Amino acid sequence: MSDILEFENVTFAYAGRPPSLNDVSFKIERGKKLAIVGPNGAGKTTLLLMCNGTLQPDSGEVRVNGEHIHYDKAGLRKVRSKVGLVFQNSDSQIFAPSVYTDVAFGPANLHLDAAEIESRVHDAIFAVGLSGYEKRPPHHLSGGEKKRVAIAGILAMKPDILVADEPTASLDPATAAEIMDLLDELHEDGTTIILSTHDVELAYSWADEVLLLAGGKLLHHGTTEEVFTDDDLMLKARLTAPALLNLYTELVKHEILPDNRPPKGVPEMMQLIEGSFEGNIGTIYTADTDKYDEESLRALVAEKNCNKGAMGTRSKKLCFTAGISLDYTYGVIDKAMLAALLGQDTLILTCGGMLDRVAYRVKMFEEAGGTAIKVVRI
Amino acid sequence: MGGGFHLHLSKKKAEKQSIFSEDVLDDLAISSPLRKVPAAQKLILCIAATVIAVLSPEIWLPAFVFVTMIFASLYLAKVPLRIYLSLLTIPLAFGLTGAVVLLFVTGGGVTICDFFTIAGFHIQITDKSLHLAMLVLARTFAGMCSLYFLTVTTPVTSLFKVLGDMHMPQEFIDLTMLIYRYIFVFIGEAIDIHNAQVMRGGYSTLKDWISAFSMLTSMLFIRTWEKGEAIFLSMNSRCYDGIMLLPEEDTGKSAKYAAIIFAYLSLLVVILALEMIL
Numbered sequence: 001m002s003d004i005l006e007f008e009n010v011t012f013a014y015a016g017r018p019p020s021l022n023d024v025s026f027k028i029e030r031g032k033k034l035a036i037v038g039p040n041g042a043g044k045t046t047l048l049l050m051c052n053g054t055l056q057p058d059s060g061e062v063r064v065n066g067e068h069i070h071y072d073k074a075g076l077r078k079v080r081s082k083v084g085l086v087f088q089n090s091d092s093q094i095f096a097p098s099v100y101t102d103v104a105f106g107p108a109n110l111h112l113d114a115a116e117i118e119s120r121v122h123d124a125i126f127a128v129g130l131s132g133y134e135k136r137p138p139h140h141l142s143g144g145e146k147k148r149v150a151i152a153g154i155l156a157m158k159p160d161i162l163v164a165d166e167p168t169a170s171l172d173p174a175t176a177a178e179i180m181d182l183l184d185e186l187h188e189d190g191t192t193i194i195l196s197t198h199d200v201e202l203a204y205s206w207a208d209e210v211l212l213l214a215g216g217k218l219l220h221h222g223t224t225e226e227v228f229t230d231d232d233l234m235l236k237a238r239l240t241a242p243a244l245l246n247l248y249t250e251l252v253k254h255e256i257l258p259d260n261r262p263p264k265g266v267p268e269m270m271q272l273i274e275g276s277f278e279g280n281i282g283t284i285y286t287a288d289t290d291k292y293d294e295e296s297l298r299a300l301v302a303e304k305n306c307n308k309g310a311m312g313t314r315s316k317k318l319c320f321t322a323g324i325s326l327d328y329t330y331g332v333i334d335k336a337m338l339a340a341l342l343g344q345d346t347l348i349l350t351c352g353g354m355l356d357r358v359a360y361r362v363k364m365f366e367e368a369g370g371t372a373i374k375v376v377r378i
Numbered sequence: 379m380g381g382g383f384h385l386h387l388s389k390k391k392a393e394k395q396s397i398f399s400e401d402v403l404d405d406l407a408i409s410s411p412l413r414k415v416p417a418a419q420k421l422i423l424c425i426a427a428t429v430i431a432v433l434s435p436e437i438w439l440p441a442f443v444f445v446t447m448i449f450a451s452l453y454l455a456k457v458p459l460r461i462y463l464s465l466l467t468i469p470l471a472f473g474l475t476g477a478v479v480l481l482f483v484t485g486g487g488v489t490i491c492d493f494f495t496i497a498g499f500h501i502q503i504t505d506k507s508l509h510l511a512m513l514v515l516a517r518t519f520a521g522m523c524s525l526y527f528l529t530v531t532t533p534v535t536s537l538f539k540v541l542g543d544m545h546m547p548q549e550f551i552d553l554t555m556l557i558y559r560y561i562f563v564f565i566g567e568a569i570d571i572h573n574a575q576v577m578r579g580g581y582s583t584l585k586d587w588i589s590a591f592s593m594l595t596s597m598l599f600i601r602t603w604e605k606g607e608a609i610f611l612s613m614n615s616r617c618y619d620g621i622m623l624l625p626e627e628d629t630g631k632s633a634k635y636a637a638i639i640f641a642y643l644s645l646l647v648v649i650l651a652l653e654m655i656l
Contacts, residue, residue, distance in 0.1 A: 052615055077617050085615045091563050092608035097535045097555045098625045106616040108623050117623075135625065137535060139401060139562035140408070153616065 003066065004030040004161060004192050005051060005083075010060035012046060020046040022216045023060070028194070028209070030160075033187055035203035036196040037227075038213035039238040044165070044196035045088075047213065051163050051194070052083040065160065081110055084154030086164040090146035091138075099125065099141075099149050100134040106157040124156035128182060129313030144175035151182065162186060164195040168202060177330035178313075180206055185312050188353025204228055204242040205265060205331075212237050225262040244269060267337040267365055274341075277371045282340035285347045286358050287378045289315040294322035297349070300378070306345035309336055311357075315350045324349075333361045340373045401562065402461065403529055412455050412531040415635045417627065418540045423639045424528040430646045431520035436653045437509075439646065440516035446642070447523035455531045462526070469522035476518070477511040484510055534558050535625040542624045552622045560605065567601050568594065 005028045013019040020043045028034055036044050049055045050062055053069045053076045062069050069079045084106075087093045096102035103124050107117040125131055128148040138146060147167065154162060167183065168176035180202065187193050197203050203210055203224065210227040212219040214237040220227050227233060228241050229249065241249070244263060251257040256273075263269040271277075287300060289310075301308060301324050309328030310316045319326055328335045328346075336346035336358075348358055359375050366372050407413070412420070427447070431440040451457050487506035494501055535558075541551050571594050575581065580590035 054611060054615060076614075077619070080615055080617050087608070087612055087615075089608065092605060093612045095556055095559055095609050095612065096622065096625075097538065097559055101555075101623045101625050104623045105613075105618075105621075108621045109617045109619040111619070111621075135408075135535070135627075137404065137408075137533075137562075138559065139404075157616065 002030055003027045004064070005194070006061075006063040006066070007047075007050070008061045008063070010050065010057040010062060012050065012055060012057050014046075018216075019058075020216050021050070021057075024213075024216075024218045025060075026211060026218060026221045028192065030192055031187075031190065032192055033183075033206060033208045034192075034194045034211060035207035035209075035224075036194065036211045036213060037198065037200060037203045037237070037239065038196075039198060041215075042213040042237070043216040044198075044213055046216075048085065048163050048165050048194070048196055051161070052085050053079045054085075081157055082159055083161045083163060084157055084159035086147075086150050086154055086162065086167060088165040088167075088169055090143070090150045093150040093153065094138045094146060097137055098134065099130065099136050099138070099152075102138065102149060103152045103156050106153055110157065120156045120158070124152040127155055127186070127313070128152040129317055142175075144171055144178065147171065147175075147179055148182070151179075151186075155186065159191065161192045161194060164193070166197055167195055168197070168199065174330065176202075181311060181330060182313060184357070185352070185354060188357055198239070200228065200239055201242045204245070214238065225264070229262050248272075261369070264364070264368065265334045267334055267341065268368055268370060270338065270341060271365075271368075271370045277341050280343035281371060281373060282342065282344045282346065283374045283376055284336045284340055284358065284362065285345065285376050285378055286355050287347065287349050288351055288355055289318050289349050290351045292318070294318065297322050298324065301347065301349075304345070304347045306347055307336070307339050309346060309348050311348060311350040311354050312352065314352075315354075319349060333358055337362065337365060337373060341371065404533065406455075406457060406461070406530045407533040410455050410531045410533075413533065413536075413627075415531065416632045417532050417536040418543065419632065419635055419639050420528050420532050421537070421540055423643070424524045426643050427524045427646060428521045430643070430650055431524070432517050434517075434650055434653055435513075437512050437516040439649045439653055440513070440520035442649060443520035443646065444516065444523040447520070447527045451523070451527050451530055455527070457530050462530075465526055466522075469518055473515045473518040473522075477515045480514055481507050481511040483507075536627040539624045539627060548620070548622075551624070555622060556609070560602075560609075563605065564598060564602060568598055571597055 006026075008025050010021055010024045011019055012021045024043075024047065036047060038044050046055060050057060051064075053062075053071060056071050064079050064082055069075060094102050096105055100121060104117055104121045107120050112120070125134060128151055130145065130148055130152065133141070133145070133149075138149065141149065151162075151164075151167075162183070164183070167179055171179060183193055183195070184206075207224050209222065210224050211221050212227050212233060219237055220230070220233055228245050231241075234241055240246075244266065248257060248262055248269065251273075252259050258272070261268075261272060263272055285304060285306075287297075289297065289312075292300065297318060307327045308319075308324065309332035310319045310326050311332045316326075316329065332348060332350075336348055339346045350358070355377065359377075362373050362375050427443050431443040434440055448462070451462060452459060481503055482501055484507040485500075485502070485504050487504045487509075489500075490503045490505055490508060492500055492502040538551055538555055541554065575590045575594065579586075581587045
């Protein structure tokens with residue numbers, strides 16, 4: 001795999017201040033989910049602003065797709081069409097008088113032709129689940145809807161990398177989970193996603209890799225388990241480990257659980273505690289909602305008559321219009337796996353690349369020593 | 379930051395349906411049954427009706443304009459009566475003050491009622507001053523009611539397109555769109571700051587009031603500045619190259635509405651001509 005983003009010995013200081021970033025070097029492979037984690041003032045936002053050339057390093061180099069950024073007008077346009085930045089405050093990002101014109105802003109400024117702009121805007125608004133909101137002015141939207149519009153505005157530019165600064169800040173937990181689901185959907189469609197956060201729970205459950213930043217220095221770049229089980233690192237970065245890992249390390253100290261097997265999620269933890277699951281293991285059924293209409297989906301749900309979960313904006317919307325009540329709307333795969341361990345079946349209604357994600361997550365669980373759960377695609 | 383909180387506040391206010399909450403007029407316009415009438419036609423109707431009403435030498439034409447405009451706003455555009463009445467209090471207050479001054483200060487014609495005399499200056503109502511005061515009041519109302527008709531039926535977003543069709547400079551339209559968008563953001567900021575001040579006992583005495591209000595305005599200025607920089611950053615991050623699209627509107631059969639508006643305006647011109655002749 002090729003490196004999509006590369007920082008080499010990057011140092012940067014705002015005028016008259018100590019360095020915000022100090023000799024930072026890392027590489028990110030295409031298709032990864034990366035979380036930049038650190039306390040307030042660690043330099044997270046500064047680092048993100050460097051990804052699209054808004055800030056120029058005092059020394060060192062930033063490379064996107066292996067090419068360095070040219071800090072002239074043409075060069076910056078090029079890098080900004082590749083790297084889309086979603087700001088923390090949606091009110092700063094959404095400046096046009098209606099949802100449609102805001103999402104169309106990027107494509108129009110890339111000088112695409114009218115038909116292409118229209119199709120991209122339509123697709124982006126559809127992807128974030130806001131079809132029908134095109135004419136609304138932004139001040140008639142809720143916080144979560146504004147965030148979706150902000151993301152759609154970046155999506156319409158079809159970037160290779162989507163960079164989001166604290167995407168879940170000031171959103172309620174359910175809305176935050178939906179936004180994270182949306183980012184997962186985009187990731188399944190092939191976008192590399194980088195987000196900054198100080199929410200360790202979120203970073204732990206979502207990311208493939210973590211970049212731990214504190215005081216402008218890169219403390220560690222590695223897998224989530226590696227970073228969050230290292231007490232020294234956590235202390236240096238003024239962060240607390242995720243609750244699940246905390247529990248795990250305590251249980252290890254009491255010699256209840258084996259060492260060196262930090263659980264990725266609750267199902268892994270259950271597996272560790274239980275040892276092996278005897279008896280009846282449930283099945284996870286997955287259905288591609290793009291192949292169903294309201295009528296046939298209702299028929300399918302009635303036929304299966306088991307736990308129901310939906311992933312992805314499109315699928316959730318279809319379930320809503322079809323009047324199907326869902327048992328799980330976020331953290332769906334983990335909840336389905338837990339149900340399976342209890343011997344219950346679950347039907348996951350989803351679409352596109354998310355279908356493969358279910359199989360992938362279950363396989364990952366199995367590889368980490370978990371019980372085999374059957375995933376059946378209908 | 380606190381985005382949800384502003385929204386929460388403004389939503390709460392909208393439920394109360396007072397004209398002093400920032401987005402009631404915007405809400406009305408967006409959900410208006412007359413939204414589908416092309417904005418340019420409504421704009422022409424509003425401006426033409428106002429101009430014709432002001433040209434009229436008699437009160438009958440302006441009276442006809444404001445009565446029809448009130449009818450159109452209440453029955454065609456389905457604006458709740460209470461909101462419309464509270465909207466009318468604004469021109470009523472200004473119009474009445476002006477009319478009262480005109481009533482006593484201007485003169486000529488036959489004296490109807492002479493109150494008293496100060497240093498040889500008669501405080502009195504004459505038939506001419508009465509006519510002038512009534513005429514000014516009627517014209518004010520005609521103009522305001524026409525403007526309100528436009529306001530409650532036409533979202534600001536659809537007027538941008540009209541500005542574009544009128545070949546206004548792109549910079550002017552872009553600025554107008556940005557200003558429109560951020561009026562609501564800054565009202566939210568102002569409400570937040572104001573709440574924070576009131577919570578900690580601001581505005582209790584006159585002296586407090588002055589210092590708290592000056593803090594609010596200066597804070598708002600700084601926030602405006604910061605927001606401006608944030609917008610610039612965000613525009614550049616999306617490859618800003620001088621293009622902002624204008625919002626599109628789907629409109630109904632424009633010929634039908636154009637005919638109705640044309641008929642109405644012709645009627646006004648006929649009344650005007652009759653007034654001039656008779």
